[in-house]
Every structure is written in C-alpha cells, then in structure tokens.
Amino acid sequence: MNNKNKGVTLIELMLAVAIVGILAAIAYPSYSRYVLSSHRTEAQAALTRIANLEERYFMDANSYGTLQDLHLTATSAAIYTTDNGYYQVSITPSSATYTLTATATGNQVGDTDCQTFTLTQDGLKTSSSAAASICWH
Structure with a gap:
C-alpha cells in the first residue's frame, strides 16, 4: 500500500513563520527609516x-x-x-x-x-x- 502524506506538518509551518518573522525584523526598521526620510x-x-x-x-x-x-x-x-x-x-x-x-x-x-x-x-x-x-x- 502506498501511503502519501498530504498537507503541511507543524514543524514546516513553524519554520515558515520563523523565516517570515526574521525577514520582518530586518525589513521593518529599514522601511521605517525610509518613510521618515521621505517626509x-x-x-x-x-x-x-x-x-x-x-x-x-x-x-x-x-x-x-x-x-x-x-x-x-x-x-x-x-x-x-x-x-x-x-x-x-x-x-x-x-x-x-x-x-x-x-x-x-x-x-x-x-x-x-x-x-x-x-x-x-x-x-x-x-x-x-x-x-x-x-x-x-
């Protein structure tokens, strides 16, 4: 019998959330400085x-x-x-x-x-x- 898993595991989901969090932590301060300087x-x-x-x-x-x-x-x-x-x-x-x-x-x-x-x-x-x-x- 061929048992294929479909879907996302909790570990994969947590890894994706961590990557998005790291990118946001890096990008947001840069974006904020840009907005202030544009004003x-x-x-x-x-x-x-x-x-x-x-x-x-x-x-x-x-x-x-x-x-x-x-x-x-x-x-x-x-x-x-x-x-x-x-x-x-x-x-x-x-x-x-x-x-x-x-x-x-x-x-x-x-x-x-x-x-x-x-x-x-x-x-x-x-x-x-x-x-x-x-x-x-």
Whole structure:
C-alpha cells in the first residue's frame, strides 16, 4: 500500500513563520527609516515656498513679513503646520533678514538625523544633523 502524506506538518509551518518573522525584523526598521526620510521633502518644500513668499512680500513692503503678512494659515501667531502635519514652521523676520525653521512633529520626531531644517534669506540651509547635506539632498 502506498501511503502519501498530504498537507503541511507543524514543524514546516513553524519554520515558515520563523523565516517570515526574521525577514520582518530586518525589513521593518529599514522601511521605517525610509518613510521618515521621505517626509523630509515636506519640510524642504514648505521652507522653499515660504522663502519665495517672503521675497515677493519684500518686493512690495521693503521688509520681510510674518506668517499673517504672507497670508498663511497659522496654528498660532508664529507657527505654520505643513500640509501633512509632519513639521511646524516658524518665521523670525526683520526688515532685512528672516530665518525659517521647520521642526519635526508627531511621528516625524523619530527622524533623529533631521529634526529641524533652517533656511535664511541668503539661501543658507542648515539642519539639526552634523552635515546639512544629509537632510537637504
């Protein structure tokens, strides 16, 4: 009599679960870092957009403006939240200079390499990272 086993044994099933668990343990942290770094573009885009608005405002008023002057909806008098809420942008204006700072909020705080981005009227780009090129690429 020919006795062929059909189906999966418990050992085979446990081995497959262990392999999937190991792959997930390796892949998930890498994926999380990728997602956080991809959200950095939101800070870069917001700072560039607001810098353009500042330059336009300067052409008309001969000084740099606040968020209200630029007609940006602010969560408070000096804070603007980006579209997806990953960063909060603040402006420090004067008549001849401004400094824009984007600070990570919510889950984006987990991006320890680039928690803050700064842009000035001279186009100087800095970040909380040791090398701004890591964040502003």
